Amino acid sequence: MEIDMCFQCFNTGQSAQEKGPTHVPKCYEVPSSERPSLSSPEAQIPVVDLAGLRMGPTHRLAVIESIGQACKRFGCYHVVNHGIDQSILDKALGAADEFFHLPADEKLKFMSKDVHKPVRYGTSLKDGVDKIQFWRVFLKHYANPLNDWVQSWPENPPAYRGDMGAYSSKVQKLAVELAGATTESLGLGSKYLSEKMEEGMQVITTNCYPPCPQPRLTLGLPPHSDYSCLTILLQSSPGLEVMDMQDGGSWKLVPYISGALLVHIGDHFEVLSNGLYKSVVHRAVLNSQNTRISIASFHSKGLLEKMEPALELVDANHPKAYKGSSFKDFLDFLSANDVGQGKICFLDTLKINTGQSAQERKLSHVPECYEVPPSQQPTLNSPQAQVPVVDLAGFRISPIHRSAVIQSIRKACVHFGIFQVVNHGIDQTVLNKALGAVDGFFRLPANEKLKIMSNDVHKPVRYGTSLKDGVDKIQFWRVFLKLYANPLENWVQSWPENPPTYRENMGAYTSKVQKLAVDLAGAITESLGLGPTYLSDKIGEGMQDSLGLEIVDKQDGPWKLVPNINGALVVHIGDHFEVLSNGLYKSVVHRAIVNSQKTRISIASLHSLGLDEKMEPAPELEDADHPKAYKESSFKDFLDFLSVNDIGQGKICFLDTLKIV
Numbered sequence: 001m002e003i004d005m006c007f008q009c010f011n012t013g014q015s016a017q018e019k020g021p022t023h024v025p026k027c028y029e030v031p032s033s034e035r036p037s038l039s040s041p042e043a044q045i046p047v048v049d050l051a052g053l054r055m056g057p058t059h060r061l062a063v064i065e066s067i068g069q070a071c072k073r074f075g076c077y078h079v080v081n082h083g084i085d086q087s088i089l090d091k092a093l094g095a096a097d098e099f100f101h102l103p104a105d106e107k108l109k110f111m112s113k114d115v116h117k118p119v120r121y122g123t124s125l126k127d128g129v130d131k132i133q134f135w136r137v138f139l140k141h142y143a144n145p146l147n148d149w150v151q152s153w154p155e156n157p158p159a160y161r162g163d164m165g166a167y168s169s170k171v172q173k174l175a176v177e178l179a180g181a182t183t184e185s186l187g188l189g190s191k192y193l194s195e196k197m198e199e200g201m202q203v204i205t206t207n208c209y210p211p212c213p214q215p216r217l218t219l220g221l222p223p224h225s226d227y228s229c230l231t232i233l234l235q236s237s238p239g240l241e242v243m244d245m246q247d248g249g250s251w252k253l254v255p256y257i258s259g260a261l262l263v264h265i266g267d268h269f270e271v272l273s274n275g276l277y278k279s280v281v282h283r284a285v286l287n288s289q290n291t292r293i294s295i296a297s298f299h300s301k302g303l304l305e306k307m308e309p310a311l312e313l314v315d316a317n318h319p320k321a322y323k324g325s326s327f328k329d330f331l332d333f334l335s336a337n338d339v340g341q342g343k344i345c346f347l348d349t350l351k352i353n354t355g356q357s358a359q360e361r362k363l364s365h366v367p368e369c370y371e372v373p374p375s376q377q378p379t380l381n382s383p384q385a386q387v388p389v390v391d392l393a394g395f396r397i398s399p400i401h402r403s404a405v406i407q408s409i410r411k412a413c414v415h416f417g418i419f420q421v422v423n424h425g426i427d428q429t430v431l432n433k434a435l436g437a438v439d440g441f442f443r444l445p446a447n448e449k450l451k452i453m454s455n456d457v458h459k460p461v462r463y464g465t466s467l468k469d470g471v472d473k474i475q476f477w478r479v480f481l482k483l484y485a486n487p488l489e490n491w492v493q494s495w496p497e498n499p500p501t502y503r504e505n506m507g508a509y510t511s512k513v514q515k516l517a518v519d520l521a522g523a524i525t526e527s528l529g530l531g532p533t534y535l536s537d538k539i540g541e542g543m544q545d546s547l548g549l550e551i552v553d554k555q556d557g558p559w560k561l562v563p564n565i566n567g568a569l570v571v572h573i574g575d576h577f578e579v580l581s582n583g584l585y586k587s588v589v590h591r592a593i594v595n596s597q598k599t600r601i602s603i604a605s606l607h608s609l610g611l612d613e614k615m616e617p618a619p620e621l622e623d624a625d626h627p628k629a630y631k632e633s634s635f636k637d638f639l640d641f642l643s644v645n646d647i648g649q650g651k652i653c654f655l656d657t658l659k660i661v
């Protein structure tokens with residue numbers, strides 16, 4: 001098996017330079033979109049001369065200023081004149097190199113997959129556990145205070161403790177000094193963190209990246225930001241790339257400057273600065289010729305000490321944007337999650353929107369992150385869409401009336417993908433109470449709503465803003481609450497308890513609308529010639545999920561505004577009916593626009609088959625002229641897609657991935 005082969009490459013403590021594999025085993029291959037070009041341009045990373053830090057106040061101020069600029073622009077910078085002798089740097093790299101050359105059994109003594117171990121040798125991130133493996137070998141150990149930890153470090157090579165210890169204690173001092181300069185640049189003064197940093201965690205990670213026969217296929221380390229206040233990195237040769245957020249998130253190679261050290265802003269400083277400084281996202285790339293060694297020294301507060309945004313940096317315009325967390329919290333997260341796939345990162349789990357979407361903060365302008373590209377900006381004077389209105393009363397009158405209704409539904413589905421229904425059998429008071437319950441919920445204090453805030457799209461009850469707030473590149477101007485709703489008795493207990501009438505009023509609406517959906521699904525399958533009961537069991541037992549929604553525009557050429565008919569409900573043909581009908585019916589493309597005057601509330605009830613049940617084109621609707629045009633998929637497949645893709649940019653849509661060309 002491939003996996004076993006991977007184990008043989010690295011896992012036995014035998015590094016790849018000893019093994020010399022001629023190709024990259026499958027389990028090391030990263031998806032093609034994440035592969036390195038190996039021709040990234042050089043990053044223009046500032047070089048800060050620390051000599052000025054110890055001169056006069058004017059010199060010091062200039063250095064602080066340039067550190068602040070670098071933290072805002074790149075999240076990293078080089079330092080020279082840092083006060084650590086070249087011979088100390090060389091000896092530390094030498095000690096690391098010698099360690100990795102030791103016989104396997106010597107290194108295996110330290111091998112562990114337990115990320116909580118203070119001394120740990122390993123390969124990849126969590127080798128044998130994570131799905132994708134990375135092309136590195138590492139040794140990690142705690143280092144501050146040195147006397148507490150050095151006895152647990154490797155005894156071999158014999159110079160290891162002395163040489164690595166000398167470097168560690170120098171770099172620990174430097175980190176405290178730089179943390180002071182960084183807090184000073186934030187206006188918090190140079191002593192803001194010093195005590196905590198002096199007594200805090202220092203984790204030395206020595207990384208060894210053996211030559212790789214196919215360096216374009218894999219990575220030494222996947223994209224990540226460091227969980228530290230700051231990280232100080234010493235490298236033997238180039239191979240580190242940083243993501244340039246001001247250049248569209250493109251990868252740039254960190255130049256190798258002999259004798260310089262690279263300083264990374266870690267997640268803790270992003271949190272402390274309340275997002276003013278961003279931790280730098282970086283990855284390690286490989287080459288086919290040389291072993292590369294790097295020594296990263298991670299500095300943070302104590303293991304259990306939480307880092308929170310500085311109160312001084314929180315105000316009405318900058319509400320607290322991160323939860324507090326400790327290094328231990330991070331380790332727990334790391335041990336429970338596979339971060340190598342780039343789908344989940346600890347910092348994202350800390351981001352809070354304080355229930356404070358921009359709209360709720362009553363800003364006078366739209367923050368940049370909400371701006372959509374000009375080509376997608378709405379005109380706000382779209383003509384009204386001619387959305388057919390179907391009178392469902394006919395449905396229950398006689399077979400002739402029924403078949404007339406079915407015919408008009410068919411027409412609406414073929415031409416519009418959307419229609420409104422009247423006489424749908426749901427009382428106006430039920431509708432009004434449901435809208436009122438939703439309005440009441442959104443008016444609750446932030447902390448009440450935050451209890452159910454989540455970016456995990458798989459959660460059956462979820463409050464949020466935009467689509468995936470803090471994750472997607474572009475944010476959208478909405479707040480939402482999503483709930484699973486069918487069967488009601490299974491889910492209602494998990495719904496918000498506040499406002500007190502929420503469950504009752506929303507529950508009354510959702511059970512009515514669920515019945516209506518089953519009726520309509522029957523009418524639609526009948527209109528496709530599949531009979532009224534084709535889906536009814538599955539829809540009856542299927543998913544229902546509801547959220548606060550949107551004005552609907554039909555995209556045939558220009559956008560059109562869907563007229564609001566009092567008491568009517570809007571029915572959308574969704575992707576699943578497009579698939580079932582083998583493309584005869586098209587799911588309606590729509591978007592919500594906003595206005596400057598009034599809050600708008602909508603409740604969308606989405607109905608589909610069971611979470612894992614696949615929808616595919618009805619065989620009855622396939623023939624030589626109409627070959628099967630879609631792959632099958634379930635609601636769960638969609639959620640998985642949603643959680644890993646940023647669909648808000650309009651570049652990617654789930655339905656497209658199902659189309660068979």
Ligand SMILES: O=C(O)CCC(=O)C(=O)O
Pocket residue numbers: 205207221226233235239240282283284293294296
């Ligand atoms: O090897 C490098 O240059 C980067 C190492 C790194 O990012 C890490 O250890 O967190």
Ligand SMILES: [Fe+2]
Pocket residue numbers: 224225226282296
């Ligand atoms: Fe890193």
